[in-house]
Amino acid sequence: MKPESRNPLVSAVSRKYGEKMKVKVLVMPKAAVLDPQGNAVRDAMRHLGMPEVCSVRIGKYMEIDIDGENGELEPRLHGLCRDLLSNPVIEDYELQKEKPAKRKRSK
Amino acid sequence: MKFAVIQFPGSNCDQDCVAAINGIAGLKAEYIWHKETSLDNFDAIVLPGGFAYGDYLRCGAIARFSPIMRAVTSDARAGKLVLGTCNGFQILCEAGLLPGALVRNRSLRFVCDMVTTRVEVDDFPFTQGCPKGTLLRMPVAHGEGCFFADAETLRNLNDNRQVILRYADSRGRIVPESNPNGSIENIAGICNRERNVFGLMPHPDRASDARLGSADGAKIFRSMMQTISANSAISERTKQVA
Numbered sequence: 001m002k003p004e005s006r007n008p009l010v011s012a013v014s015r016k017y018g019e020k021m022k023v024k025v026l027v028m029p030k031a032a033v034l035d036p037q038g039n040a041v042r043d044a045m046r047h048l049g050m051p052e053v054c055s056v057r058i059g060k061y062m063e064i065d066i067d068g069e070n071g072e073l074e075p076r077l078h079g080l081c082r083d084l085l086s087n088p089v090i091e092d093y094e095l096q097k098e099k100p101a102k103r104k105r106s107k
Numbered sequence: 108m109k110f111a112v113i114q115f116p117g118s119n120c121d122q123d124c125v126a127a128i129n130g131i132a133g134l135k136a137e138y139i140w141h142k143e144t145s146l147d148n149f150d151a152i153v154l155p156g157g158f159a160y161g162d163y164l165r166c167g168a169i170a171r172f173s174p175i176m177r178a179v180t181s182d183a184r185a186g187k188l189v190l191g192t193c194n195g196f197q198i199l200c201e202a203g204l205l206p207g208a209l210v211r212n213r214s215l216r217f218v219c220d221m222v223t224t225r226v227e228v229d230d231f232p233f234t235q236g237c238p239k240g241t242l243l244r245m246p247v248a249h250g251e252g253c254f255f256a257d258a259e260t261l262r263n264l265n266d267n268r269q270v271i272l273r274y275a276d277s278r279g280r281i282v283p284e285s286n287p288n289g290s291i292e293n294i295a296g297i298c299n300r301e302r303n304v305f306g307l308m309p310h311p312d313r314a315s316d317a318r319l320g321s322a323d324g325a326k327i328f329r330s331m332m333q334t335i336s337a338n339s340a341i342s343e344r345t346k347q348v349a
Contacts, residue, residue: 029210032257033210033255034210034213034253034255034289036211036212036213036214036215036289037211037215040215084164084168084169084172085164087165087168087201087208089200089206089207089208089255089256089257090208090210090255
């Protein structure tokens with residue numbers, strides 16, 4: 001048993017919905033935004049024997065576990081991707097969902 | 108006249124701001140914890156520098172959701188003067204009170220240096236007594252101070268005279284060598300369309316005493332005081348007329 005499921009609130013929710021969703025969020029700097037980190041890594045790769053490297057862009061990758069139903073959560077998730085997880089002025093985000101799997105029965 | 112200095116977890120220039128403001132006769136600064144919800148008793152709001160919420164995710168990204176930010180936003184919309192320095196500027200951009208964003212310095216280095224900025228407009232509420240072309244020397248200390256805005260936003264900023272400060276050399280020329288972080292068009296400070304919210308990367312709070320190398324920062328706090336007393340004089344007169 002994972003420690004967080006001992007929390008009565010969390011376990012009540014997960015029993016109710018009976019499913020757990022894994023979401024991956026990819027946040028990348030927009031093309032127009034200078035990415036000095038990416039440029040530094042690109043230059044290092046070229047110096048280390050790969051002159052073929054044209055460009056490197058560095059973003060963020062987040063893994064999020066969620067208890068709840070897919071359909072109802074998705075609009076809220078997109079809202080948080082826009083408001084918190086990315087800044088639309090400088091970044092684009094991509095939300096990838098894994099198929100919701102029924103929670104494994106504990107042995 | 109009372110100024111609120113907001114303390115977020117991770118703010119570290121709150122004391123500098125309070126000291127700088129209290130150093131000006133007629134001004135009194137108070138710390139306001141970020142979990143407070145009202146700023147009704149204050150004439151102006153200052154968001155200090157630091158690393159609110161450890162700058163996790165992005166600078167200012169989490170701080171903008173602090174409870175006090177609702178009051179900051181509604182008071183800003185009502186016309187109260189709001190000043191954001193360094194991390195405070197980043198928070199104002201994240202909160203959408205100022206356009207654009209602040210990203211990693213082009214050099215990838217944290218810059219900690221004295222810079223010269225040039226005032227770009229006349230008659231701005233935060234730079235009264237500093238006509239266009241005035242040079243202000245203030246320190247910068249940041250890793251993410253490179254101002255970015257897309258082409259349309261930048262055009263609007265210039266057309267509406269919202270660019271208030273640009274990094275300049277000692278003779279007041281806007282040159283690439285005087286740009287400490289790679290900001291577009293050497294932008295160091297901007298305001299909103301209504302001109303009552305001002306964000307800048309340099310620290311006026313750390314340049315408010317000649318013994319610290321410059322007292323130019325105090326001009327910004329003094330100008331805020333002038334603007335507020337002028338505004339209240341106007342509203343008094345309107346009340347009397349009515």
